[in-house]
Amino acid sequence: MSEEMSNASRFEIIKSIEGFVEENLSSLLKPVNESWQPSDFLPDMTKESWQEELKDIRERAKEIPDELLVVLVGDMVTEEALPSYQAWLNRLEGIADETGASSSAWAKWSRGWTSEENRHGDLLNKYLYLTGRVDMRAVEVTVHHLINSGFDPKTGNDPYLGFIYTSFQERATKISHSNVGRLAKKSGEILLHKICGIIAGDEARHERAYKLFMAKVFEADPVQAILSFSKMMKLKVTMPANMMTDGKDKNLFTKFSNVAQRLEVYTVKDYADIIKNLVDGWNISAIKGLSDAAAKAQDYLCTLSERYQALANRFSFAGEAEKFSWIYDRKV
Ligand SMILES: [Fe+2]
Ligand SMILES: [Fe+2]
Numbered sequence: 084m085s086e087e088m089s090n091a092s093r094f095e096i097i098k099s100i101e102g103f104v105e106e107n108l109s110s111l112l113k114p115v116n117e118s119w120q121p122s123d124f125l126p127d128m129t130k131e132s133w134q135e136e137l138k139d140i141r142e143r144a145k146e147i148p149d150e151l152l153v154v155l156v157g158d159m160v161t162e163e164a165l166p167s168y169q170a171w172l173n174r175l176e177g178i179a180d181e182t183g184a185s186s187s188a189w190a191k192w193s194r195g196w197t198s199e200e201n202r203h204g205d206l207l208n209k210y211l212y213l214t215g216r217v218d219m220r221a222v223e224v225t226v227h228h229l230i231n232s233g234f235d236p237k238t239g240n241d242p243y244l245g246f247i248y249t250s251f252q253e254r255a256t257k258i259s260h261s262n263v264g265r266l267a268k269k270s271g272e273i274l275l276h277k278i279c280g281i282i283a284g285d286e287a288r289h290e291r292a293y294k295l296f297m298a299k300v301f302e303a304d305p306v307q308a309i310l311s312f313s314k315m316m317k318l319k320v321t322m323p324a325n326m327m328t329d330g331k332d333k334n335l336f337t338k339f340s341n342v343a344q345r346l347e348v349y350t351v352k353d354y355a356d357i358i359k360n361l362v363d364g365w366n367i368s369a370i371k372g373l374s375d376a377a378a379k380a381q382d383y384l385c386t387l388s389e390r391y392q393a394l395a396n397r398f399s400f401a402g403e404a405e406k407f408s409w410i411y412d413r414k415v
Contacts, residue, residue, distance in 0.1 A: 153407050
C-alpha cells in the first residue's frame with residue numbers, strides 16, 4: 084500500500100468515528116458553566132482582603148524548594164506553548180477545523196480541548212507571578228522562545244500517530260502535575276497542591292478521551308493502528324517542550340528533565356508504566372488476524388514496557404547541580 088493510499092484510508096477511518104465523538108463530547112469535555120477558571124484559585128484583587136490572601140500565598144511559597152520551583156516553571160512553560168499544540172492538532176488528517184468555527188465533532192473536540200488546556204498555563208503563570216519566587220521575565224522569555232521554535236512530535240499529519248502521542252502525553256502530564264502537587268503539599272503549600280490537582284484532573288479526562296478515540300481506531304483498523312503504535316514508540320515520545328531555551332541555555336530542557344527525574348516527578352519508570360498502561364488498555368496482546376509486520380509490532384509492544392523498566396532500574400542521576408535563569412541563576 085502506498086503512503087498516500089494509507090493516508091487516505093486513515094482520513095476515512097477518522098471521519099467514520101466522528102459520530103462516536105459527537106455522542107461522547109458531553110462527557111469528555113466539561114460545559115463552560117460547570118468549569119473551573121483560574122480566578123477561582125487566586126486572590127480576588129477587587130476585595131479588601133486581597134493583601135491578606137496574597138501575603139498568605141507568599142509566606143507559604145517561601146517554603147517551596149528551588150528544585151520543585153524549577154519543575155513547576157518547566158511545566159508551566161510547557162502549558163503556555165498551547166498555540167503550537169492547537170496548530171499541530173489542526174493539521175492532523177480528518178481532525179482539521181475547516182473554517183475555524185466548524186460544527187464537526189472533531190473540530191468541536193479540538194476547540195474544546197484547547198479552551199480547557201488554556202486555563203492550565205494561565206493559572207500556573209499567575210500563581211508563579213504572585214509567589215514572587217521566580218524571575219518572571221526569564222520565564223516569559225522561555226515561553227516566547229518555545230512558541231517561536233515550535234513543536235514537532237514526529238507524527239507528521241498522521242491522526243493515528245497523533246492520538247497515540249496525545250494518549251501518552253496527557254497521561255504523562257497528569258503524572259507530572261500530580262507529583263508536583265504532592266511535593267507542594269509536603270512543603271506546606273496547600274494552594275499549589277490544589278492547583279496542580281485540578282489541572283491533573285483535566286489531564287486525566289483528556290487522557291481518557293484520546294485513549295477512547297484510539298480504541299475506536301484499533302477496532303476499525305487494527306493492523307495500521309498497531310503498526311502506528313509501534314512506530315510512535317520507536318520514534319520515542321518526546322515531551323512537548325523539548326525545544327525550550329531561555330536564549331542562553333541550549334540544554335535547558337535536559338536540565339529541567341533531570342531535575343524532574345531526580346524529584347521523581349516524571350521518570351523513566353513513569354515512561355515504562357505509561358507504555359504498559361496503553362498496551363493493556365488497548366488490549367494489544369489479544370488482537371488477532373494480524374499481518375506478519377503487525378504481529379511483529381505486537382511482540383515488540385508487549386515486551387517494551389519491561390525493557391524500559393530494566394533501563395529505569397539501571398538509571399542513575401548523579402548529575403552536578405545546574406543553574407537556572409528562572410530562579411536568578413541559583414543552582415539546583
Ligand atoms: Fe495541560
Ligand atoms: Fe493536557
